[in-house]
Amino acid sequence: MNRKAIFAAAGLALLAVFPLAVQNPYVLHLLIMTLLWVLLGQAWNLLGGFTGQISYGHAAFFGVGAYTTGILVKSGLSPAAAWSGLLLGGLMAALIASVIGWICFRLRGPYFSLSVLALAEVLRLVAVNWKQLTNGAEGILYIPAFRSKAHYYWIILAIAALAFVVIRAVMRSKLGFYFLSIREDQDAAESLGIDATKYKLYSLLISAFFTGAAGSFYMNYLGFIDPGIVFSIADISIMMILVTILGGAATLAGPIVGAVIYILVSEFFRVWFKSGHLIFFGILIIVIIIFFPSGIVGTIKERRAGRKLRRAGAARESAAA
Amino acid sequence: MSPQLAGQIELLGQVLISGILLGGLYALIGLGMSLIMGVMKIINLAHGELMMVAMYMTYWAFTLWHVDPYVSLLIVCPLMFLLGVAIQKFLITPVMEAESILPQNQVLLTVGIGLVLANLALLLFTANYRSVPVSYASKTIYWDLKLGGQTISLSISYPFLTAFGIAVLLGAALFLFLGMTDLGRMIRATAQDKRAAALMGINTRKITYITFGIGAALVGAAGALLDPVYYLYPQIGGPFTNKAFVITILGGLGNIPGAVLGGLVLGLAESLGSVYVSLGYKDAFGFIIFVLVLIFLPRGLLGKGRAQ
Amino acid sequence: MSLLELNDVSKRFGGLMAVGRMTFRLEKGEILGLIGPNGAGKTTIFNLINGYYAPTEGTITFRGERIDGLKPHVVCIKGLARTFQVVKPLARLTVLENVMASAFCRTDHREEARRIALEATAFTEMEQWRDRLAGGLPLGMRKRLEMARALATRPELLLLDENFAGLNPAEVEKTIEIVKKIHGSGVTILIIEHNMRVIMSISHRLVCISYGEKIAEGTPREVADNQQVIDAYLGVARA
Numbered sequence: 001m002n003r004k005a006i007f008a009a010a011g012l013a014l015l016a017v018f019p020l021a022v023q024n025p026y027v028l029h030l031l032i033m034t035l036l037w038v039l040l041g042q043a044w045n046l047l048g049g050f051t052g053q054i055s056y057g058h059a060a061f062f063g064v065g066a067y068t069t070g071i072l073v074k075s076g077l078s079p080a081a082a083w084s085g086l087l088l089g090g091l092m093a094a095l096i097a098s099v100i101g102w103i104c105f106r107l108r109g110p111y112f113s114l115s116v117l118a119l120a121e122v123l124r125l126v127a128v129n130w131k132q133l134t135n136g137a138e139g140i141l142y143i144p145a146f147r148s149k150a151h152y153y154w155i156i157l158a159i160a161a162l163a164f165v166v167i168r169a170v171m172r173s174k175l176g177f178y179f180l181s182i183r184e185d186q187d188a189a190e191s192l193g194i195d196a197t198k199y200k201l202y203s204l205l206i207s208a209f210f211t212g213a214a215g216s217f218y219m220n221y222l223g224f225i226d227p228g229i230v231f232s233i234a235d236i237s238i239m240m241i242l243v244t245i246l247g248g249a250a251t252l253a254g255p256i257v258g259a260v261i262y263i264l265v266s267e268f269f270r271v272w273f274k275s276g277h278l279i280f281f282g283i284l285i286i287v288i289i290i291f292f293p294s295g296i297v298g299t300i301k302e303r304r305a306g307r308k309l310r311r312a313g314a315a316r317e318s319a320a321a
Numbered sequence: 322m323s324p325q326l327a328g329q330i331e332l333l334g335q336v337l338i339s340g341i342l343l344g345g346l347y348a349l350i351g352l353g354m355s356l357i358m359g360v361m362k363i364i365n366l367a368h369g370e371l372m373m374v375a376m377y378m379t380y381w382a383f384t385l386w387h388v389d390p391y392v393s394l395l396i397v398c399p400l401m402f403l404l405g406v407a408i409q410k411f412l413i414t415p416v417m418e419a420e421s422i423l424p425q426n427q428v429l430l431t432v433g434i435g436l437v438l439a440n441l442a443l444l445l446f447t448a449n450y451r452s453v454p455v456s457y458a459s460k461t462i463y464w465d466l467k468l469g470g471q472t473i474s475l476s477i478s479y480p481f482l483t484a485f486g487i488a489v490l491l492g493a494a495l496f497l498f499l500g501m502t503d504l505g506r507m508i509r510a511t512a513q514d515k516r517a518a519a520l521m522g523i524n525t526r527k528i529t530y531i532t533f534g535i536g537a538a539l540v541g542a543a544g545a546l547l548d549p550v551y552y553l554y555p556q557i558g559g560p561f562t563n564k565a566f567v568i569t570i571l572g573g574l575g576n577i578p579g580a581v582l583g584g585l586v587l588g589l590a591e592s593l594g595s596v597y598v599s600l601g602y603k604d605a606f607g608f609i610i611f612v613l614v615l616i617f618l619p620r621g622l623l624g625k626g627r628a629q
Numbered sequence: 630m631s632l633l634e635l636n637d638v639s640k641r642f643g644g645l646m647a648v649g650r651m652t653f654r655l656e657k658g659e660i661l662g663l664i665g666p667n668g669a670g671k672t673t674i675f676n677l678i679n680g681y682y683a684p685t686e687g688t689i690t691f692r693g694e695r696i697d698g699l700k701p702h703v704v705c706i707k708g709l710a711r712t713f714q715v716v717k718p719l720a721r722l723t724v725l726e727n728v729m730a731s732a733f734c735r736t737d738h739r740e741e742a743r744r745i746a747l748e749a750t751a752f753t754e755m756e757q758w759r760d761r762l763a764g765g766l767p768l769g770m771r772k773r774l775e776m777a778r779a780l781a782t783r784p785e786l787l788l789l790d791e792n793f794a795g796l797n798p799a800e801v802e803k804t805i806e807i808v809k810k811i812h813g814s815g816v817t818i819l820i821i822e823h824n825m826r827v828i829m830s831i832s833h834r835l836v837c838i839s840y841g842e843k844i845a846e847g848t849p850r851e852v853a854d855n856q857q858v859i860d861a862y863l864g865v866a867r868a
Contacts, residue, residue, distance in 0.1 A: 048423065049422065049423065054423060054424065054425050054428070054429070056366070056432065103616055104615065107615065107619050109574065110425065110428070110574075111570070111615055113364075113425065113428070114364065114570065115611075115612065117563065117566075118563065118567070118608040118611055118612070119608075121560075121563055121604065121608060122605050122608050122609075125601065125604060125605045126605075128601065129599070129601035129602060172739065173739060174733040174736075174737050174738075174742070177726065177730040177733055178730065178733065180719065180721075180726075181719050181722075181730045183424075184718075184721060184722060185717045185718075185720075187681070187717060188713065188718075188778075189702075189719075189730075190681075190700065190705075191679060191681070191701045191702075191705060191711055192705060192730060192731035192734060192778060192782060193702050193705035193706045193731065193733075193734035194702050194730075194734075195700070195703075196702070233559060234439075238436065241432070245423065245429070249422050249423050250721075273444075275443055275444075275448065276443040276444040277440075278436055278439075279436070279437055279440035279441055279443075279444065281436060282433045282435070282437035282438075282440060283433070284433075285429065285430070285432065285433030286412065286430060286433040286434065286437070289416055289421070289426055289430045289433065290412065290415055290416055290419070290430075293419055293420070293422070293423075293426065294421070298422070
């Protein structure tokens with residue numbers, strides 16, 4: 001095991017025992033939300049950052065995951081058993097994703113990006129109008145299974161860690177190489193034997209599955225959803241992108257850093273502004289794209305690589321002298 | 322002819338008329354988007370938010386100084402043009418020339434711009450629904466037809482008809498501008514091949530500013546025209562951005578005549594769908610057509626857009 | 630049975646005939662040069678063979694099997710690899726990662742892909758460039774990366790599209806050496822090249838095309854002496 005892995009394991013262990021030391025529900029809530037956004041950022045990053053397929057509508061998959069769980073409880077499942085929604089919600093999201101991917105990935109250009117955006121809107125309308133199934137705009141409300149926040153904390157920590165490990169493994173395998181190749185140059189990728197349509201779909205399926213699971217967790221944790229919350233373009237779809245690019249798209253650590261900052265900033269502004277605090281995130285998106293297109297982790301990595309190059313260059317020069 | 326059948330025909334006629342009138346406004350929205358798409362090769366996801374800005378301009382011009390919405394076009398369009406130029410010049414152009422991991426970084430930028438505009442409106446004007454209470458808001462023109470011994474009476478909303486007429490004029494002006502003037506030809510040349518256009522001595526950067534400006538002015542005009550017939554609120558932009566890209570894809574990316582057709586199709590689809598299927602799903606019909614077009618006609622209804 | 634056969638292959642873009650009734654064969658073990666003036670349709674022929682375009686008419690067979698209309702990735706897996714005239718490096722990946730990505734065409738295992746990639750980069754003499762980002766390579770190395778990547782897919786037939794263009798004389802010599810080495814390892818080669826000295830010296834046979842049609846075929850000597858070929862290159866109006 002290398003040093004990085006030991007640090008990661010130690011960090012995870014520390015996170016796992018944290019609720020034993022700190023029982024403040026507000027702190028735990030913030031940590032739970034942070035981990036939820038780590039999960040969402042990881043999921044978006046796999047498809048958007050690593051595979052280069054930008055989705056403006058991941059709320060579609062989040063909402064499907066949340067509603068799968070919500071509808072299960074509404075139709076008589078106990079809130080404790082509703083945790084099965086984590087798997088089921090993920091699978092439902094992946095199912096919907098496979099349809100949209102099958103339609104769009106044969107085409108190049110912005111079709112996929114816009115179709116998911118449209119999908120999220122259509123699903124929101126369905127959730128509002130199909131009252132027997134979803135309770136319509138009123139949403140679904142139930143008393144969550146656990147009273148202590150620590151349980152939720154451990155569950156979301158486990159899912160986020162799982163997503164991290166899975167995505168890391170994927171990115172080191174053939175699949176990951178194919179995702180990157182497609183992002184860099186689809187023509188070159190295809191001429192090198194890569195079935196771009198198929199591998200884009202694989203990336204989407206993994207991404208949608210984790211996003212759906214995150215949606216299901218949200219339902220299980222908060223006990224309330226409505227179509228405007230879980231299918232929200234601004235609060236879910238765009239924020240998933242923000243979390244990723246803030247930390248650094250196409251880096252494994254990026255979404256983690258992005259999620260931490262997002263939750264802190266979001267709490268701060270929620271206190272100060274009654275409404276319209278999203279304006280700050282809009283400005284943040286603009287500033288990142290113009291000034292820090294690689295995000296925090298990406299910029300640090302580039303600086304470090306630049307230093308290494310300069311040092312190598314200096315070494316060469318001094319050797320030549 | 323039975324009275325029931327006449328009633329059915331009357332309803333259908335009514336639905337078609339309102340669909341076409343609405344479609345004219347949608348076409349105006351789509352034209353701006355398609356123009357931007359053609360030259361910059363990006364989808365402007367702040368398009369609806371730009372329209373929202375124009376709607377508030379019109380609203381305040383009316384509320385503060387009693388400027389009629391149709392007259393305010395003369396102020397709103399130039400202001401929106403300037404806003405568009407500024408957005409392109411100070412935000413989008415710098416990003417187009419920068420290197421980034423994510424493709425379509427500029428599109429993401431427009432998402433950020435949209436978010437800022439919508440929430441700025443929310444902070445400044447609150448979430449309240451507002452309307453422009455013009456005297457002719459509910460003025461209606463009746464049109465009676467004799468058909469098989471029955472009278473079919475169609476009503477046409479005066480503000481919608483006026484909006485449609487102005488939209489047609491603006492659309493025609495755009496076509497003349499693109500077809501007959503040097504600047505218009507330069508815009509088309511840049512849309513066709515930016516590098517070649519630059520080699521021919523066209524200042525393509527300036528062309529992109531002007532294009533975004535015109536796109537913003539067109540959608541701004543649509544906003545002003547919508548004011549007498551629609552509520553306005555800070556979040557109204559989102560749904561219209563969605564409509565705009567649906568129209569653009571229906572027409573074929575960057576295809577200007579296609580955008581007009583796309584606008585009319587969307588207007589008719591919403592109008593027919595909300596009467597004959599369900600009002601709650603009104604906004605979904607456009608998306609359904611959108612998906613059908615993606616499956617069967619990925620190059621748009623006219624088949625001339627770029628599929629790449 | 631020839632390794633590759635084009636029979637009456639045509640490609641039209643709208644009203645424009647880019648390639649018309651193209652017919653030629655490529656035998657196993659050959660180096661066939663494809664020459665012609667700019668815009669003659671050479672790269673379009675590559676795009677047809679490699680599956681980037683489907684022909685409007687005609688058939689293309691590879692090892693006796695129809696491949697026209699197949700997708701590029703399928704054609705590649707069948708053992709036909711290509712390079713691009715306008716190089717397409719995977720810019721944010723290192724050279725080794727670029728080559729590994731294509732080596733996965735023949736294996737699912739990372740270590741095996743790495744081994745193939747090390748081999749292919751050594752074969753093309755790119756060892757000292759392995760850890761550099763492909764986007765930052767000088768042109769000569771980008772062209773060579775194209776070859777290394779194509780080789781890592783273990784092709785039976787390799788299509789080389791102007792791999793000499795823009796190289797300095799030393800690089801040209803090196804690349805000739807590498808192409809000969811690739812050929813020596815049993816790979817059949819179809820090559821597009823503008824540098825006449827290069828193509829004359831390495832091709833066994835030449836096919837010359839002009840305005841999308843074949844105007845001559847034969848040994849380099851025969852083609853060089855062909856009056857139509859001379860006219861095409863000197864820009865004499867077509868009869």
